[in-house]
Amino acid sequence: MTFKKAEWPRPLRSHEWYGGTSRDHIYHRSWMKNQGLPADLFDGRPVIGICNTWSELTPCNAHLRDLAQRVKNGIYEAGGLPVEFPVFSTGESSLRPSAMMYRNLAAMDVEEALRANPLDGVVLMVGCDKTTPALLMGASSVDIPAIVVTGGPMLNGWFRGERVGSGTALWQMSEAIKAGEMSREDFLEAEQAMSRSPGSCNTMGTASTMASMAEALGMALSGNAAIPAVDSRRRVMAQLTGRRIVEMVKDDLKPSDILTRQAFENAIRTNGAIGGSTNAVIHLLAIAGRIGIDLTLDDWDKLGREIPTIVDLMPSGRFLMEEFFYAGGLPVVLKSLLDGGKLHGDALTVSGKTMAEEVSNVRNWNEEVIRPVENALTPNGGIAVLKGNLAPNGAVLKPSAASPHLMQHRGRAVVFEDIDDYKAKINDEKLDIDETCIMVMKNCGPKGYPGMAEVGNMGLPPKVLRKGIKDMIRISDARMSGTAYGTVILHTSPEAAVGGPLAIVRNGDMIEVDVANRRLHLDVSDAEIAARLAEWKPLAGQPQSGYARLFLDHVQGADTGADFDFLKGSRGKAVPKDSH
Structure with missing residues (x-):
């Protein structure tokens, strides 16, 4: 892909606030100067926002203050004016009912902050799971030059x-x-x-997956994804990112130039190669919806189906992110995919170079961690999308984390109406369940939980575990942590809370799972399903106030990204009218 740089110098968006001598221009500049900023910082140089998800309530991101300073250094070095601002931080380990419920809130926060303030470009400082997609969603909706820098993973435990x-x-x-x-x-x-150092999960969980997705999409500098949080090279990456965003503003290189159909196809295939989290499905669908790319669940299945998983990291494999970085990190994976004809090498990145140019000279320093294709961890990784009368709009499964002997199975349903029902029953020795059964949990989707919590990887009953059984098929409309494993079928859509077929599954029903043929079937007649659905009633007692009400009224299904219906599409970077 060729990119035509904009002519420089040219009027910038921030000029509408700072670039004149009127009363309003002086109003905007003079208040900024109470921070001790010299007058010549408002001489027409790019104003760069540093959108920071730092929070002590988000442990994965608690070290981002230091990285933000490194970003500022780089922006100053390149001739820009950095301005740091906070946005809602979706901390996976603390927020209830679920961090996913607040991803869209954070995305709205980012979008409105970028739209309403005098910013020419933005550095998106992310780490914990939902912060990466939230900030990419918000930035895509405004479409000013943007670049991601992640906080990096923890050291090995x-x-x-x-x-x-x-x-x-x-x-x-x-x-x-x-x-x-x-x-x-x-x-x-x-x-x-x-958790012995700052940083996000050291497995190929959702945080590391989304850091990899940002890099595979071309929205982060090459090598960003895997550098440990405490490694000095993470600070260097932050400073280089600060330098680069200034040049992106000068070139007018925007998310819409980078987040093309080719970029998303590259990311989907990369997710298969790294054994990435099922959460990436929802997040990439949401980001694509914001930038105007038609991406579907079927694309995930078609594009990722024949991609071998070559990264031997937990939860699918043996190693952790520290070893992944030492082996060469994501650029090695991208090079392997490119050499195998699986990537669009001409896709543009934030560096201004193509993906092929970025990874042309990388080497694999540890073939145990990043395996050659002929010695893949699993020959068919990616995300399997299952459909059938139990999931008309689709459900997802991660083959690299599943048990081969359960990939084709027929079992008796043991049903839990919601997470509380599961917790009340799972440890009961009288529960009628064995390892051949299929555990089914309802009402844990976007509207059901609400927020679609990571409860899909239901723990097995103790009496089954005592037999030495480590895995059973589990089906729900929930998500599961990217750090989790097992033959877990997730995101069943439509969800139970809106009357999807999952809502009418009963104890004793037989369910057929056939991953190879992408089939998820409830062995009940169409007439019986219709009769049960006619009797179904929606949940009562859902939250009625504030953001929870907005969420329940407007969140869409997991099969389209669980974004709000009114936030799809990019709304541009129009300058708001001055009210002074």
Whole structure:
């Protein structure tokens, strides 16, 4: 792809605020000067926003203040004026009912901050799971020059000589407790080893996946995704990003120039190669909707189906993000896909270079961590999209994290009406369940939870775990953490809370799962399904106030990205009227 740079110098958007001698121009400039800014900083140089999701309530992003300063240094070096501002920070580990419920709120915050303020470009400072898509969604809706810099993953956790992967080890150890294989004291000791440095999850969870997606989309500098949070090279990346955004403004290089159909196809294939999170499906669909690209669930299945998973990272594999970085990081994966004819090498990136130019000289320094294609972790990675009378609009499964023997299975449904019902019953020794059954949980989708929480990877009942069974098929309209694993079918759509077929599944119904043929079938007649749906009634007692009300009224299904219906499409960077 060729990109024609804009002529420079030229009038900038910030000129409408700062670029004259009228009363209104003086009003805007003079207030800014109470921060001790010299007059010549308003001489027409680009004004660059630093959109920061720093928050001590978002542990993954709690170190972003230092990185923001590095970004400022780079912006000053390149001749820009940096202005840092906060936006709503969606912290996965703290927010209830779910960080996903607030992704769209953060995206709205970003969009309106960019639209209403005198900014010519923006650096998006992200880390924790939902902050990356939220900021990309907001920036895409305004379409001023934008670039991503992530906070980076934590260092490896270690416990008694074994790697401890964020989230992944938590799920494993909690199951081991129920199976009687681990003591509570050991679990508490292991807790101290799980998060031993600043940064986001050190597995290929959603945070690392979305950092990789930003890079694969071309919205971050090459190599950004994998640098550990505490590595000095993360600070260098932040400073280089600050320099680069100034040049992007001068060139007028915008998200709409980068986030093309080719870019999204590259990202989908990259997600398969890295064994990325199922959450990436929802987030990329939402970002594509904001920038005006027609992307569907079927694209995920078609484009990712034959992509081998070559990154051997938890939860699908053995290693963690630290080793991934040392092996060469995402550029090595992109080079492998490019060499195999699986990427659009001419896709443009924020560097101004094509993807092929960016990765032309990279090397793989550890073929255990980033495997050659002929020794892939799984030959068909990607995201499997299942459809049938149980999921007319689709459901998703991550093959690289699933059990091969369960990829074709017929089992008896054991139904939980919601997460509270699951918690009340799962540890009951009288629960009528064994390893051949299929666990079904309802009312955990976008409207049902509300917010579509990461509860889809339901823990197995203790009496099954004690047999040494580690996996069962689980089906829900929920999400699961990118750090989780298992044969877990998610995002079943339409969701139960809006009367999707999942809502009428009953204990004892037989369900057929055939991943190879992409089939998810409830073995009940069409007439019986219709009769049950006719009797179905929506949930009562959902939140009625504030943002929760807005969310329930306007959130769309997981199959289209769970964005708000009124936020689809880019609305441009028009300058608001001055009210002074």
